[in-house]
Amino acid sequence: NAGVTQTPKFRVLKTGQSMTLLCAQDMNHEYMYWYRQDPGMGLRLIHYSVGEGTTAKGEVPDGYNVSRLKKQNFLLGLESAAPSQTSVYFCASSYARPRRNEQFFGPGTRLTVL
Amino acid sequence: DQQVKQNSPSLSVQEGRISILNCDYTNSMFDYFLWYKKYPAEGPTFLISISSIKDKNEDGRFTVFLNKSAKHLSLHIVPSQPGDSAVYFCAASDRGNTDKLIFGTGTRLQVFP
Numbered sequence: 001n002a003g004v005t006q007t008p009k010f011r012v013l014k015t016g017q018s019m020t021l022l023c024a025q026d027m028n029h030e031y032m033y034w035y036r037q038d039p040g041m042g043l044r045l046i047h048y049s050v051g052e053g054t055t056a057k058g059e060v061p062d063g064y065n066v067s068r069l070k071k072q073n074f075l076l077g078l079e080s081a082a083p084s085q086t087s088v089y090f091c092a093s094s095y096a097r098p099r100r101n102e103q104f105f106g107p108g109t110r111l112t113v114l
Numbered sequence: 115d116q117q118v119k120q121n122s123p124s125l126s127v128q129e130g131r132i133s134i135l136n137c138d139y140t141n142s143m144f145d146y147f148l149w150y151k152k153y154p155a156e157g158p159t160f161l162i163s164i165s166s167i168k169d170k171n172e173d174g175r176f177t178v179f180l181n182k183s184a185k186h187l188s189l190h191i192v193p194s195q196p197g198d199s200a201v202y203f204c205a206a207s208d209r210g211n212t213d214k215l216i217f218g219t220g221t222r223l224q225v226f227p
Binding site: 004031033035040041042043044045048050056058090092097102103104105106107108 | 123155214
């Protein structure tokens with residue numbers, strides 16, 4: 001099993017450009033999450049999904065959109081990138097009872113917006 | 115408003131000694147807590163968890179203690195090893211919304227020989 005994979009690993013964007021980050025999991029998990037990690041801020045939840053076709057806002061959703069068209073994939077989109085979105089992005093997934101089961105994280109995508 | 119707080123950004127411990135990482139929370143609805151470990155350039159990995167019905171959970175060298183009255187939990191690593199050098203995140207689950215976790219800001223542990 002590959003677990004949780006993220007594509008790409010690194011990306012540099014110019015302000016105003018758009019991009020999509022792809023997360024894929026092969027563990028048949030119901031729940032998927034997108035976080036960003038910034039120095040001194042810990043992991044902050046951007047959006048999450050509790051099942052195929054569903055999405056919900058997290059703590060810092062502004063400037064991002066997500067889609068969960070297939071159970072194994074969770075896409076994070078930036079329509080018009082801003083320097084404030086420079087961060088490391090982590091995707092995670094878990095079984096349908098995240099309270100009792102830990103989240104499995106991908107290796108991260110380092111995004112720089114110039 | 116930071117609901118899960120890790121007030122020590124870093125901790126340095128000698129190999130073989132005990133490492134104690136602390137976490138405080140403000141939300142009385144939190145009833146499940148987890149610790150994650152993160153190495154550089156990798157995603158966090160689950161380490162240990164504890165339910166609010168317990169005050170201690172142990173897994174090998176790792177023990178988590180929960181003090182509900184103080185809204186405080188701690189992770190003890192005994193004995194500490196150089197491979198334990200990483201960033202440790204505390205996370206909590208709200209019984210009113212169990213779909214997600216709230217993470218602390220992390221503590222960087224360095225274990226030196």
